[in-house]
Amino acid sequence: MTERVVRVAGGQGFWGDSLDAPRQQVENGPIDYLMLDYLAEVTMSILQKQKERDPAMGYARDFIGAMDSVLDAVTERGVRVVANAGGVNPPACATAVQAVARKRGKSLRIGVVTGDDLLPRLDDLIAKGHSLAHMETGEPLQTVRDRVLSANAYIGSEPIVEALTRGAQVVITGRSTDTALTMAPIRFEYGWSATDYDRLAAGIVAGHIIECGAQCSGGNCLYDWRNIPDLANVGYPIADAYADGSFVITKHPGTGGRVSVATVSEQLVYEMGDPHAYITPDVIADFTTIHLEDAGPDRVRVYGIKGSAPTDKLKVSIAYRAGFKAVGTLVYSWPEALDKARAADGILRERLERLGLHFDEIVTEYVGVSATHGALAGEAPPDIPEVQLRVGVRSDDRAMVERFTREIAPLVLNGPPSVTGFAGGRPKVEEIVAYWPALVDKSVVQTTVEMVS
Amino acid sequence: MRVRLLDIAHARSGDKGDTANVGVIANKPEWYPLISRELTQQRVVKHFAGMLTGGVDRFEVPNLYALNFLLHGALGGGGTLSLKTDAQGKVYSTAMLRMVLDVPDDEARALGLPAA
Numbered sequence: 001m002t003e004r005v006v007r008v009a010g011g012q013g014f015w016g017d018s019l020d021a022p023r024q025q026v027e028n029g030p031i032d033y034l035m036l037d038y039l040a041e042v043t044m045s046i047l048q049k050q051k052e053r054d055p056a057m058g059y060a061r062d063f064i065g066a067m068d069s070v071l072d073a074v075t076e077r078g079v080r081v082v083a084n085a086g087g088v089n090p091p092a093c094a095t096a097v098q099a100v101a102r103k104r105g106k107s108l109r110i111g112v113v114t115g116d117d118l119l120p121r122l123d124d125l126i127a128k129g130h131s132l133a134h135m136e137t138g139e140p141l142q143t144v145r146d147r148v149l150s151a152n153a154y155i156g157s158e159p160i161v162e163a164l165t166r167g168a169q170v171v172i173t174g175r176s177t178d179t180a181l182t183m184a185p186i187r188f189e190y191g192w193s194a195t196d197y198d199r200l201a202a203g204i205v206a207g208h209i210i211e212c213g214a215q216c217s218g219g220n221c222l223y224d225w226r227n228i229p230d231l232a233n234v235g236y237p238i239a240d241a242y243a244d245g246s247f248v249i250t251k252h253p254g255t256g257g258r259v260s261v262a263t264v265s266e267q268l269v270y271e272m273g274d275p276h277a278y279i280t281p282d283v284i285a286d287f288t289t290i291h292l293e294d295a296g297p298d299r300v301r302v303y304g305i306k307g308s309a310p311t312d313k314l315k316v317s318i319a320y321r322a323g324f325k326a327v328g329t330l331v332y333s334w335p336e337a338l339d340k341a342r343a344a345d346g347i348l349r350e351r352l353e354r355l356g357l358h359f360d361e362i363v364t365e366y367v368g369v370s371a372t373h374g375a376l377a378g379e380a381p382p383d384i385p386e387v388q389l390r391v392g393v394r395s396d397d398r399a400m401v402e403r404f405t406r407e408i409a410p411l412v413l414n415g416p417p418s419v420t421g422f423a424g425g426r427p428k429v430e431e432i433v434a435y436w437p438a439l440v441d442k443s444v445v446q447t448t449v450e451m452v453s
Numbered sequence: 454m455r456v457r458l459l460d461i462a463h464a465r466s467g468d469k470g471d472t473a474n475v476g477v478i479a480n481k482p483e484w485y486p487l488i489s490r491e492l493t494q495q496r497v498v499k500h501f502a503g504m505l506t507g508g509v510d511r512f513e514v515p516n517l518y519a520l521n522f523l524l525h526g527a528l529g530g531g532g533t534l535s536l537k538t539d540a541q542g543k544v545y546s547t548a549m550l551r552m553v554l555d556v557p558d559d560e561a562r563a564l565g566l567p568a569a
Contacts, residue, residue: 041532042532042533135470136470136471136472220465222463222464222465222546222547223463223478223480262463262478265478265517265518265519266463266464266465266476266478267465268476268517268519269464269465269474269476269478269514269517269519269521270465270466270467270474270476271467271468271469271474272467272474272476272512272514272521273469273474273521273523274510274512275512275514275521276512287514287517288513288514288515288516289516290516290517291516292517322533322534325536327536361529361530361536362536363529363536363537365537365538367538371537371538371539372538372539372544372548373544373547373548373551374503374504374548375502375503375504376500376501376504376548376551377551390538392536392537393536394534394536432533432534433533434532434533434534435470435531435532435533437470
């Protein structure tokens with residue numbers, strides 16, 4: 001008898017990831033679940049803005065194309081999809097998916113998870129004493145209340161398990177944690193209880209490994225990067241989960257990339273905080289208990305994971321308007337490229353000063369010299385072929401930022417010589433939507449699962 | 454003997470708000486104790502002098518032969534507020550690997566460390 005295994009495939013690491021990956025995950029080999037993570041910290045606010053313009057929007061639209069590309073696998077082969085593509089409007093997302101299915105003459109049973117959206121309840125929550133203080137600065141949300149665009153609690157595995165139990169072929173959530181999207185189907189298949197902390201933690205770790213797509217299967221991997229084969233055809237990751245909580249990270253045969261202890265280790269430390277306490281709504285996972293073992297070509301066995309009871313709080317992702325910014329760039333060439341770029345920066349700053357423009361922040365970088373590694377990069381070679389001058393400003397006053405954008409191009413004719421690379425034209429003014437992480441009592445967030453078919 | 458951290462470890466970095474995390478992983482398990490001994494909290498503070506507005510937290514992850522560092526105030530405000538090229542701290546990893554270690558010759562030979 002072969003041991004039972006549940007295969008969860010990661011097909012999307014963020015909104016904007018490979019459009020083909022979901023289809024490749026269902027076509028290149030057998031899987032049980034397709035997990036698609038669309039939401040980064042500021043994605044919710046972008047979606048909220050879209051929903052304000054059109055009440056039928058507010059979800060990750062890439063998901064509709066992805067569903068179209070995997071529809072046959074779902075309806076004919078029983079692959080089930082779990083995605084946080086619902087954004088700030090999971091019901092509208094479900095409607096759009098239904099429309100695609102109907103057009104293709106298929107019927108779909110979709111589980112829609114709601115209840116994470118706290119925006120309509122924000123004033124009520126604050127009035128009841130939930131300060132939603134910033135997790136890093138401690139400031140109460142009241143300071144930016146009038147600029148808040150979206151507020152969503154990170155929700156865990158429970159509602160996804162409920163949707164699967166009720167027969168959902170596709171589960172669409174809003175601000176579900178990235179890791180719950182993977183853990184929930186494994187938990188559902190093996191019937192793990194809410195207090196089976198070690199196994200729940202194992203599911204969370206599996207989720208952390210595959211939630212960034214190919215970043216665990218050879219993408220963005222520093223170790224031996226030159227020899228990672230065929231990244232053009234990179235295989236997205238699959239977690240083969242067993243009943244005891246252990247799992248194997250792998251990818252479909254014939255795909256490029258690599259799954260090794262090195263590639264998985266790099267992903268495990270990505271965005272790591274305190275390794276002893278990876279806090280999720282379901283469980284606190286201890287990353288210092290993870291064991292990795294080479295289990296053959298493109299196979300890494302993961303086992304031994306310990307977990308403990310979660311806290312009574314949920315993290316809340318809040319987005320608020322935080323002023324405006326613009327970034328201008330120019331390229332200066334040999335000879336004395338860096339000196340010319342520095343002179344241009346001095347001239348630009350003097351002109352901004354004379355115009356009476358004052359910014360909350362102005363940042364100058366010399367790309368090719370020190371932009372990313374600062375002084376650690378050492379002295380630039382005197383004969384450096386070119387240097388990009390990159391100047392960014394930030395202010396609450398849109399007009400000031402707008403005025404700044406008019407001061408870059410003139411430098412081409414009235415500043416230091418040997419300058420090029422301005423073909424992009426005037427820099428664009430961008431509204432800043434900033435992230436405000438907070439905690440809220442679990443008891444105030446009730447999720448609901450609705451089945452639509 | 455001078456040994457480049459780049460030659461004995463790999464790394465990945467990411468962000469949480471205005472904090473960058475850098476995970477440093479030994480290329481070989483037997484090199485982890487040396488890396489753990491050399492990469493003290495103070496050493497990393499000194500390495501990133503002038504690049505951080507906050508402090509540094511250090512965590513050991515021996516099961517992965519790794520150390521995790523939290524570099525606070527590394528990202529010019531972080532996320533969308535930041536004006537930096539590396540607003541999300543993606544290449545603090547390689548900035549960390551610029552470190553060069555002084556290792557006693559005997560130990561370096563015994564561990565088979567590549568010289569800088």
